[in-house]
Amino acid sequence: MSAPKILVLRAPGINCERETLHALQRAGGAPEFVHIQQLLAEPQRLEQFSALAVPGGFAYGDDISSGRVLAQEMKHRLGDRLLRFVDRGGLVLGICNGFQVLVRLGLLPCTQHRLEEEVTLTHNLSNHYECRWVTLKTQKSRCVFLPPGLTLRWPAAHGEGRLCAKTPALQRLLLDEGYAALLYVDGNGQATERYPQNPNGAPLGMAGLTNASGRVLGMMPHPDRSYLPTHMPNWRRTLLEQGALPEDGDGMVVFRELVRVAKAEA
Numbered sequence: 001m002s003a004p005k006i007l008v009l010r011a012p013g014i015n016c017e018r019e020t021l022h023a024l025q026r027a028g029g030a031p032e033f034v035h036i037q038q039l040l041a042e043p044q045r046l047e048q049f050s051a052l053a054v055p056g057g058f059a060y061g062d063d064i065s066s067g068r069v070l071a072q073e074m075k076h077r078l079g080d081r082l083l084r085f086v087d088r089g090g091l092v093l094g095i096c097n098g099f100q101v102l103v104r105l106g107l108l109p110c111t112q113h114r115l116e117e118e119v120t121l122t123h124n125l126s127n128h129y130e131c132r133w134v135t136l137k138t139q140k141s142r143c144v145f146l147p148p149g150l151t152l153r154w155p156a157a158h159g160e161g162r163l164c165a166k167t168p169a170l171q172r173l174l175l176d177e178g179y180a181a182l183l184y185v186d187g188n189g190q191a192t193e194r195y196p197q198n199p200n201g202a203p204l205g206m207a208g209l210t211n212a213s214g215r216v217l218g219m220m221p222h223p224d225r226s227y228l229p230t231h232m233p234n235w236r237r238t239l240l241e242q243g244a245l246p247e248d249g250d251g252m253v254v255f256r257e258l259v260r261v262a263k264a265e266a
Contacts, residue, residue: 130199
């Protein structure tokens, strides 16, 4: 079975594309860099791929607000094509700034199957950039490439990561209807809004979302910075105590599952 082709988007200010590409290669995919200007000039290129990854960084310097400029470019010049891409079975992954792009584009959570900004990612309650390791739990959700019941340690690095819906009712619906795929949790494994376990104060502890079909996934913390065993903060202790390291870091599950699903559906 051939490796699924995955488009890794490049744009001015994106700076996590190499890690994302390497993780997808390591998972058995065939990722390829495509610059946003190339994609806008030839939007039909998207149809050559099984998945699209929008990496982290500061697209266009995060002018106006995080991810806004890139999101507007994609919405007005690729919007319908992106919806068709997902409808025909394409997978989409957005990490940190990539998640911000997908939210502002309207591809997440996309509860009404139209590109409308239903939630926002606004400034952290701490009023400053947060860079710290967090503990996450994967929920039983709609997402087709994120298994439930996992406890994961990933690093967070963002200034605008507080995930807020337009209304409290919609915020609750996202949790109850399986859109909230990832939650920040405390030492007891319970979803939390408390700092610093929840670095931005997101209501109900929401750290990531999927869409109605479960084929789009975005999150604020970085699996791309925790996919190797030596990325993990306790790797030296693990090596000392166990004499060997595991094959993967905690972030690798996202990339392996995305590639697994893409291969199975090819």
